[in-house]
Amino acid sequence: MFQTFKDWFWLERFWLPPAIKWSDLEDHDGLVFVKPSHLYMTIPYAFGLLIIRHFFEKFIATPLAKTFGIKEEVRKIIPNTVLETFYKRSTSKPSEDDVYGLAKKCNLTERQVERWFRSRRNQDRPCRMKKFQEACWRFAFYLVITVAGIAFLYDKPWVYDLGEVWNGYPRQPLLPSQYWYYILEMSFYCSLLLSLGSDVKRKDFFAHVIHHLAALSLMSFSWCANYIRSGTLVMIVHDVADIWLESAKMFSYAGWKQTCNTLFFIFSAIFFISRLIIFPFWILYCTLVIPMLYLEPFFSYIFLNLQLMVLQILHLYWGYFILKMLKRCIFTKKIQDVRSEDEEEYEEEEEEEEEKKEEATKDKERDCLKNGLGPDRSLLPNGQHGR
16 A cells, blocks of 8 residues: 555656656766655754754853853742642733732732742743854854855856756756755754754744745755756745844844844845845746746646745745834834744843842942931931841
């Protein structure tokens, strides 16, 4: 049964133009052609990238974060068995009635209970160090793969003449640079899928899953059907913008707001140009219109373009978020990643502000006591100094 399914799955009419057989793509005369078995290498390479990422974050990203002044935060809260039990068994966000009841039970004020739950929620959230490490790793990979992609493609004729993408298709031999460009890119997306459970979760978590799966599906399909030339163009158009986004995140976590804003504006410009102009009017034109000058419509042609259109819908989805961030940056002079939970970031900032206010109040009371004044700056009775 498995052999029957395999034979059906690899029918030429699903993958290749009419009258083309798999035998036409066998290696000969020193020419190497793509093979589906090549994709098996993405699995060990993905685990290899995870190992490299671990050491990169430990020995490069972490020291770099400390250079920027980012510290590994240890969020401590006052232990409370009653509140901890309620937090774990009921909800992390108690209602007003719950807060009132818990305050009575623990002999605390309602404000203290609310503050405890806010601190407890923040304790479960990833710290800036972890966010910086993730952004730094993605920045490093996108930088390397983009430079490599430019080096691989700058002298290729199909970059400057889109007709060359389809000239001789599908009897186009595989170049070593194309092999490594594809395999490393696919291995990276596999590693991102494997690390989704431990990475920082954001509002667009499922969009990321869809994006990674769509990217892997698109690259795998284009590999098996030998759409390598158009595939490399799609990859370089995507990678070139991601460098600026990850670098903007790094400086945001480090508190370099002006630098972050500048990098984010650069990213936005490159994103809209590459993914909302070049991709639909250059890449999709190359895959939808130009092939009809060389070939008759066939199944893999239709399936390829359907996947590219799904990718374009995701571009529009992320473009909407980018516009929201640009609006926030222009009117509030602050960039906040709207893909993360706004309420969570607000609570973290609120807790930090409260801690600063409490410290300021304590310092003020300490100064007043030293000067013989009460907290309201009235004179203390004799004999009460220093109490």
